[in-house]
Amino acid sequence: MALEALKRRRRSDYKFQLEYRTRWSDNDMYHHLNNSIYYFLFDSVVNTYLIKHCSLHPPTSSQIGLVVHSHCDYLAPIEFPAVVDLALRVNKLGKSSVSYEIGVFEHGQEEVKAVGEFVHVFVDRESRKPGMQGMAEELKKGLSEILANKATL
Template identity: 75%
Template sequence: MAQAELKKRLRSDYKFFLEYRTRWSDNDMYDHMNNSIYYFLFDSLVNSYLIQHCSLHPPTSSQVGLVVYSHCNYFAPLAFPAVVDLALRVNKLGRSSVTYEIGVFEQGREEVCAVGQFVHVFVERQTMKPGAKGMGESMREGLERIKAAGEDDKAKL
């Protein structure tokens, strides 16, 4: 997707939200949140959703999600002491994979500061390969609830 379109993202484009209070240590020497922190937040947001809404229990789940792709587009800097709203949606849902989109918003502002994406492939813990039936049923049902309308159809064009 083009950066110009991503920059137009609104809170209403997302279905799950998590608040994050930045820490002093999140800032880098340029006095803004370091890019590695964004990826930390993406991972925390996605796993919070999976645990709360998809029956994931990381220590004992038979399936695990491996991140096979990630990227981020940055539009505006964030810095401590900002409070950030992390927003999540699913753009594409495959048999064993899911493409997430994450919007990063500073509380009190409508403009998106960053839009990230990452892809999980769910594999069997024992073999580290996708299972014959793909991801588990409760995982799929939970992910369907935050799927953006029509996104799979757009991806096929």
């Protein structure tokens, strides 16, 4: 995706949001959110959505999501103390895989600070291979609720 298009992202481009209050320990030596914290936040917003809206119960689900790709485009720094809004959407929904996009916004500001991509492949817990039927129906249904309009991709 072109960097210029990512810079134009707004909260309204996403269908689910989660608030996070930064901690002093989230900063790096340059006094801004450490790169690794962004990935922690991506994992948190995705799994919060899966648990609350897709009937996923990680300790007992027969299917689990394995992260097979992730990246982040950092557009502007965030410093402690801050409240960030993590905005989530699905850009692509396949038979067993899903590509999420996460926008990171500082509370009260419309400009996106970072945009990440996170790809899960849902596999059988035991075999670690995708099932013949793909992802569970409830999971796919919940993910389709935040599927981005193809015109906005």
